[in-house]
Amino acid sequence: MTTRTTVVASEGAPDPMATTAPVLEVEHLRVVFRQGEKTTYAVNDVSLSVPLGRTLAVIGESGSGKSVMSRALMGLLPTTATITGSVRLLGQEILGLPENDLRQRRGKDMAMIFQDPTRSLNPTMKIGTQIAENIRIHEKDVSRKEAIARAVELLRVVRVPAPDRRVEEYPHQLSGGMRQRVMIAIALACQPKLLIADEATTALDVTTQAQVMDLLLDLQQQFGMSMILISHDMGIAATYADDVAVMYAGDVVERAPVTELFGHVRMPYTRMLLDAVPRLDRPAHALIPVTAARPPDLSKAATSCRFAARCPRVQDDCLQTHPPLEEHEDKHAWACFHPIPLERTSA
Ligand SMILES: Nc1ncnc2c1ncn2[C@@H]1O[C@H](COP(=O)(O)OP(=O)(O)OP(=O)(O)O)[C@@H](O)[C@H]1O
Numbered sequence: 001m002t003t004r005t006t007v008v009a010s011e012g013a014p015d016p017m018a019t020t021a022p023v024l025e026v027e028h029l030r031v032v033f034r035q036g037e038k039t040t041y042a043v044n045d046v047s048l049s050v051p052l053g054r055t056l057a058v059i060g061e062s063g064s065g066k067s068v069m070s071r072a073l074m075g076l077l078p079t080t081a082t083i084t085g086s087v088r089l090l091g092q093e094i095l096g097l098p099e100n101d102l103r104q105r106r107g108k109d110m111a112m113i114f115q116d117p118t119r120s121l122n123p124t125m126k127i128g129t130q131i132a133e134n135i136r137i138h139e140k141d142v143s144r145k146e147a148i149a150r151a152v153e154l155l156r157v158v159r160v161p162a163p164d165r166r167v168e169e170y171p172h173q174l175s176g177g178m179r180q181r182v183m184i185a186i187a188l189a190c191q192p193k194l195l196i197a198d199e200a201t202t203a204l205d206v207t208t209q210a211q212v213m214d215l216l217l218d219l220q221q222q223f224g225m226s227m228i229l230i231s232h233d234m235g236i237a238a239t240y241a242d243d244v245a246v247m248y249a250g251d252v253v254e255r256a257p258v259t260e261l262f263g264h265v266r267m268p269y270t271r272m273l274l275d276a277v278p279r280l281d282r283p284a285h286a287l288i289p290v291t292a293a294r295p296p297d298l299s300k301a302a303t304s305c306r307f308a309a310r311c312p313r314v315q316d317d318c319l320q321t322h323p324p325l326e327e328h329e330d331k332h333a334w335a336c337f338h339p340i341p342l343e344r345t346s347a
């Protein structure tokens with residue numbers, strides 16, 4: 001019999017997550033869209049893992065490939081997409097599984113909440129029926145009545161007031177925040193091991209956003225789920241995530257536990273993102289207009305650093321070779337030949 005060595009965090013108490021097998025492991029994921037003459041290398045090379053009960057925030061500018069990456073994990077991309085690499089969910093390879101098998105895993109093992117609940121909910125169907133149908137897709141022997149009772153219970157869990165009345169209502173009768181809670185209830189219906197929230201709170205006002213985020217965190221602890229939190233908002237990533245992956249032009253360019261990442265930024269692109277966040281101690285005109293830059297060309301495969309044209313630390317080698325994402329320090333990976341030196345990384 002072999003004895004397993006327990007991995008202990010370098011300082012303080014043992015890290016309980018260190019020995020847990022990841023719920024999700026993604027290696028060298030690539031997504032290329034081909035439509036007529038047009039080719040888009042939307043996800044170039046993404047490797048990441050999400051351990052049990054942990055939250056990974058994925059941040060990056062618009063068009064960096066966050067949604068395409070999450071849809072690839074869920075098997076929800078159109079047939080114009082060619083997906084390569086490896087996606088292991090609970091230890092099993094799911095990339096390339098037939099649609100029928102994937103449909104079974106969606107909802108039961110992994111679920112996704114989208115940015116816009118008005119587009120994801122059926123306007124002609126009662127809230128209760130929509131949740132109940134989701135339950136019955138995965139649990140065939142549950143009666144309609146039982147499923148509606150579970151829908152009421154789920155609405156209670158996501159803190160929708162008067163849930164027995166709400167199940168009888170239609171999406172348009174609910175506020176944006178309440179509709180997003182319904183989407184969360186649908187996602188939780190079969191207690192998935194992994195929940196992907198793609199800008200799930202972006203459309204909400206700040207107060208509702210905080211309530212929904214707190215709710216998600218609560219539910220995560222209650223159900224022991226792992227979560228991928230996709231957000232433009234650094235504040236959300238810093239507050240709610242355990243680990244952070246920064247995406248740029250289809251690549252994960254920096255990845256680390258949250259305090260390490262924000263405390264010791266090494267990738268110039270991450271620094272630029274952080275510098276673009278408004279701060280009270282800095283005049284507004286000092287902000288770097290990140291969004292004003294020309295978007296990177298995704299029509300060709302990357303042969304050099306895609307951030308080079310905007311990078312203050314650029315050198316010749318950045319223009320000749322595409323820097324791979326490598327773990328240069330314990331749990332801290334970056335894809336950069338000339339990272340920010342450690343003594344100058346603090347926020
Ligand atoms: N179905 C599709 N066919 C072709 N290209 C697509 C398709 N979906 C997305 N893309 C392209 O893939 C790239 C990545 O898009 P994606 O939606 O993943 O960005 P994102 O990081 O989620 O941005 P945002 O923050 O605005 O949501 C973009 O260039 C986009 O135009």
Ligand SMILES: [Mg+2]
Nearest residue numbers: 066067068198
């Ligand atoms: Mg998106």
